Structure formats: structure tokens, C-alpha cells
Amino acid sequence: MRKEAPRKPNASSGGGPEEDLGGSGGGGSPPKFTGLGKEELLRAAAAPPWRKARTCLLLLFWLGWVGMLGAAAAIVAKAPSCRPLPPQHWWQQGALYRAPPKQFGGDLKGVAARLEHVASLGARGLILGPLHPQNASGGGEGSRLPPLEQLEPSLGSLQDFGELLQAAKRKGLQVLVDLTPTFGEGKVWGGLAEDPQFKEHMKGALSAWLQRGVGGFLLDGIEELPLSLVSEWQNLTQAQPSPQGGSRVLLGGSRLQTLRELQQLLETLGGAGGGPLLGRFQEALGDTPGPLLVPQLLSLLEPGVPLVWSVGSPWRHLAGLDHLRAPQTLLLLWTLPGTPALSYGDEIGLQDPPGAPRPGQLSPMPWERLQEEEEEAEPSQALQTPPQLLSLCRQLGALRSAERSLALGAAEPLQAGPGAAAFLRRWEQSESFLVLLNTGGDSLSALPLRDPRLPPTLTLRLSTHRALPPDPRLPLAALQLGPYEGLLLSFPHQP
Known part of the structure; x- marks a missing residue:
């Protein structure tokens, strides 16, 4: 809010009518405005509309702050905890x-x-x-x-x-x-x-x-x-x-x-x-x-x-x-x-x-x-x-x-049927590995690997007896092993 200042007589005209010096329709000066005084500002701020606006803004600020704090706590609570890395000698x-x-x-x-x-x-x-x-x-x-x-x-x-x-x-x-x-x-x-x-x-x-x-x-x-x-x-x-x-x-x-x-x-x-x-x-x-x-x-x-x-x-x-x-x-x-x-x-x-x-x-x-x-x-x-x-x-x-799973993870034996040996190596938040071995001289197929920790598709990382295929993703149900072959397969970590 601004109020119009009183207009002073033009000194050069000896107190006669004012001339509009800046406008186009006359010779007078444009209106001048000054800010409200302290008492006027206090009276305006105490008006009901402004009090209500301030209360709403303050309430929104605290609600937002409490909401962000609660969201951060929920994220921390739901985030999987990571095991500390065990100390290892060289x-x-x-x-x-x-x-x-x-x-x-x-x-x-x-x-x-x-x-x-x-x-x-x-x-x-x-x-x-x-x-x-x-x-x-x-x-x-x-x-x-x-x-x-x-x-x-x-x-x-x-x-x-x-x-x-x-x-x-x-x-x-x-x-x-x-x-x-x-x-x-x-x-x-x-x-x-x-x-x-x-x-x-x-x-x-x-x-x-x-x-x-x-x-x-x-x-x-x-x-x-x-x-x-x-x-x-x-x-x-x-x-x-x-x-x-x-x-x-x-x-x-x-x-x-x-x-x-x-x-x-x-x-x-x-x-x-x-x-x-x-x-x-x-x-x-x-x-x-x-x-x-x-x-x-x-x-x-x-x-x-x-x-x-x-x-x-x-x-x-x-x-x-x-x-x-x-x-x-x-x-x-x-x-x-x-x-x-x-x-x-x-x-x-x-x-x-x-x-x-x-x-x-x-x-x-x-x-x-x-x-x-x-x-x-x-x-x-x-x-x-x-x-x-x-x-x-x-x-x-x-x-x-x-790979942390191979360096730090425990080995968990799996059942893979007669003539085969298998175990898992896993570490939290890291790629998991399946080691699969044919310990005999006959080929193996349709291995009974039905452990719930294994996904339906795994990635072949290496074979001891054959080169990697163009697409290394292999269905779990279709894994095959030649005589004395070993496979190293990986899959993403599953909580």
C-alpha cells in the first residue's frame, strides 16, 4: 500500500499552477509514492487475512518437515542391512x-x-x-x-x-x-x-x-x-x-x-x-x-x-x-x-x-x-x-x-542328482554364483536343481570344456554337463 505525497509548488513559477514536466497531457510532474510507516504496517499485518495466511504457511512448513523425517525413517527401516566386510589377511x-x-x-x-x-x-x-x-x-x-x-x-x-x-x-x-x-x-x-x-x-x-x-x-x-x-x-x-x-x-x-x-x-x-x-x-x-x-x-x-x-x-x-x-x-x-x-x-x-x-x-x-x-x-x-x-x-x-560372493560368501551345498555336485556362493547385495560339476564320465541333463533360491534363468560365466555361447543366459531346467565338465553361473542377488 502506498499513499500519494503532497505536491509542492513549482519554485520557478512563483507558486503558480504546477507544470506537467514528464507527462504528455500537461506540464505537471507524475504522482510520487512513499512506503507505509511502521505503525501502518503493524496495523495491516494484524488484519485477519494476513494472520490466517501466516498460520497456514507455518502449519504447512511443519507438516512438510515431519513428513520428510518420517519418509527418511521409513527408508532406513526398510533398506536391507549390509553385513560388514570381514577382516582379511593379504x-x-x-x-x-x-x-x-x-x-x-x-x-x-x-x-x-x-x-x-x-x-x-x-x-x-x-x-x-x-x-x-x-x-x-x-x-x-x-x-x-x-x-x-x-x-x-x-x-x-x-x-x-x-x-x-x-x-x-x-x-x-x-x-x-x-x-x-x-x-x-x-x-x-x-x-x-x-x-x-x-x-x-x-x-x-x-x-x-x-x-x-x-x-x-x-x-x-x-x-x-x-x-x-x-x-x-x-x-x-x-x-x-x-x-x-x-x-x-x-x-x-x-x-x-x-x-x-x-x-x-x-x-x-x-x-x-x-x-x-x-x-x-x-x-x-x-x-x-x-x-x-x-x-x-x-x-x-x-x-x-x-x-x-x-x-x-x-x-x-x-x-x-x-x-x-x-x-x-x-x-x-x-x-x-x-x-x-x-x-x-x-x-x-x-x-x-x-x-x-x-x-x-x-x-x-x-x-x-x-x-x-x-x-x-x-x-x-x-x-x-x-x-x-x-x-x-x-x-x-x-x-x-x-566378486564378493566368491571371495567372502559361504558355500551352501545343493542337490543336483546322481553324478553331479553343486553349491552356491552368496554375499549380500552382490552377484550370486552357482558352481555345478559333473564328477563322472557320462553326460548329464535335466538336473533336478529345484532350490527356491535359484532363478529360472542364469548367466553362464565360464565352462571348463566349451566356449561361451553368444547368449550366455541359460534356463535352469535345461542345464547340461559333458563328462567331467564344470560350470560357473551367476544370477542377481535375491533378498
Whole structure:
């Protein structure tokens, strides 16, 4: 509201009539307006229409605020809760790769030149051994103790070893030293466990390699040692953090051959808070029928000991499997809960020489032939050639690193009928995976997979024996498996 100001006489006209200076119809000035005074504004604001408008606006504001608060609370209440990610050591975040340096790279510099190969498999640790001289072995009081703290001169110098550690760090790899005194398939500790001098000798060797910067150790044949002695060495290993980051690990290896023996060892280790155990757990099950395979393997996880799954050793690649069964064994290795471990050559189906090989008789890695075959390989063929097995391992390593369900989820066995093994890997808010294996030599079809957690259509991520089809979406009711074939399928998370 504005009111018209009083018009003043024109000074130049001596108080005569006003002239409209800006208008077109006369000589006078346009009207001028001024704002309301304070008392007039207060009287206007107190009028009933304005009071009602203010009340309505205030009410709308508070109703809107309360509504938004309620909506936010409802969203939070209905949103699915996400499980916190469990803490993992570096050796649980990828695979371990076990290599005798002479056969893998010739010497330490040769090993350093092949670190890219190890990293391409999704590995986080490289287990090297034997590194100590092999021309002397201990056993029994008064005998010469194995020089575990020394480096075999033919492999290089300690400076070469330090450069290897730095090169491994750049590739995201930790280096573990295999301090098993005797290599091969038989007993590895002999009388050393009872030797009164060996305890201090072993502590000195562990300290020496820790000072050189290793990420940990492997002690194979751990069932031959007193548990108290292993616990003492474990505490010594873990006392100092690794200079490459993370904790150090003492990895025990078992050569037990039966499921019952392994379960007893795991229960003993679990009760004593033992560290991770590496073993050929699949081999211990032998020719277990398909429906029992997964439940028996998962029973090994019950004592709570972290497992490192191996399908062989540097002395027995892929546990002597033929080319048809090797791909499925690798698929199972990478998809079970725990840490997968490859012995050098497993990733290409390397064949052992006849007889029981010793460290000096192992087949060397055929690097030049492998490179030639990789360039000539046809991806559409069955995964039976070295480069195709290598491609399978790399795919599995990449999937395990990228997918939380494969890295963190529990394994849930499923019924898939006679001759088949199946299990789920799931993690909240992540892609779920179905692992399906034909454990026999006959083709399988119309599998009775009727679990309510499975959708009618799944996506084929890889097969061990055939290339992916143009459309990887497969109906659950029409899944087929060739002899010894394994499938890895995925589907979206379902609450």
C-alpha cells in the first residue's frame, strides 16, 4: 500500500499552477509514492487475512518437515542391512603360487622376470623353495643340521634376493620361503623334531629370513612336528609386521592322505588356535560320489582353521589328473571358501616325468613353447591345451578378486542328482554364483536343481570344456554337463 505525497509548488513559477514536466497531457510532474510507516504496517499485518495466511504457511512448513523425517525413517527401516566386510589377511585376498626356483626361473633373477605371470593368475603370494643348499640334511642328535638360513649359491646372492623382494612388491606379491628341510614326497622332518639343537637352529633361520624381508614361511609335513613347537615358530613369525605391509604368516602344509586324518589334524589345530593349513584336500576324498563331494569338502572348514586348497605339489602336479579332469579340479580350487594354491605348472597341466621326482628331476616350465601355443590357441576348443588352461586360471583369478560372493560368501551345498555336485556362493547385495560339476564320465541333463533360491534363468560365466555361447543366459531346467565338465553361473542377488 502506498499513499500519494503532497505536491509542492513549482519554485520557478512563483507558486503558480504546477507544470506537467514528464507527462504528455500537461506540464505537471507524475504522482510520487512513499512506503507505509511502521505503525501502518503493524496495523495491516494484524488484519485477519494476513494472520490466517501466516498460520497456514507455518502449519504447512511443519507438516512438510515431519513428513520428510518420517519418509527418511521409513527408508532406513526398510533398506536391507549390509553385513560388514570381514577382516582379511593379504594371503586370503588372492591365490598363493608355489614354485621351486630352479625349475620355474633357473635362478632368482629368472624368477623375478616371471613375476608378471604369477600376478596374472590373481596371486598375492609366491612360495619359493628350496632356497637353502640341498647337499646336507639333518636328523638325529649329533648330525649336521640343514643350513636353512643360507641361500643356495647357484640361485644368486642375497642382493639378488632383495631385488626379487622389491620386484614382487611392485607386482603386489609377498614372498614366502619354504623352510621344509627335506623336499620330496616322503617324510620331511625325520629326527629333527626330537633334535635338542634343532629348536634354536630353526629360530635362527626364521629370524634371518624375517630380517631379509620375507612375508612368511611354509613348513610342509606339519603333522610330523609337535604342536607346541609350531606355535612357538608361529609367534616368532607374526611378532613383526612385514616391511611390504600386512602381517606375516606361518603356513603349515599337510601330506595326510585320508579325510579322517585331515579332520583330526584340523580339530587339533583349531583347538590350539593354529594358523592356516595347506593340503591336498580334494585328493584325500578320492572318488567320492558327486552328491557327497561338496559336503565332505566343506566339513573340513568346520574346525575354523583357515584352509589353503592345493591340488598337488611341485612334486606331483594336479595330483596326477588327466586332461579331462584337470579343468574341473581347478574350477573347484578357485571357488571353494578359503585360499587357492597353485603349484608351478598346474595352470598349464604340466606333466611330471615318470617315477617319483625329486627336486632335481622336476619338469621345467616350458616358457617358449607356452608362448608359441598361446599365440596359436583357438578359444573355441575344449580347455585341454596349456594356454587354454592358463586362460581358465586367469579368468577364475579375476572373478575371485572382483566378486564378493566368491571371495567372502559361504558355500551352501545343493542337490543336483546322481553324478553331479553343486553349491552356491552368496554375499549380500552382490552377484550370486552357482558352481555345478559333473564328477563322472557320462553326460548329464535335466538336473533336478529345484532350490527356491535359484532363478529360472542364469548367466553362464565360464565352462571348463566349451566356449561361451553368444547368449550366455541359460534356463535352469535345461542345464547340461559333458563328462567331467564344470560350470560357473551367476544370477542377481535375491533378498
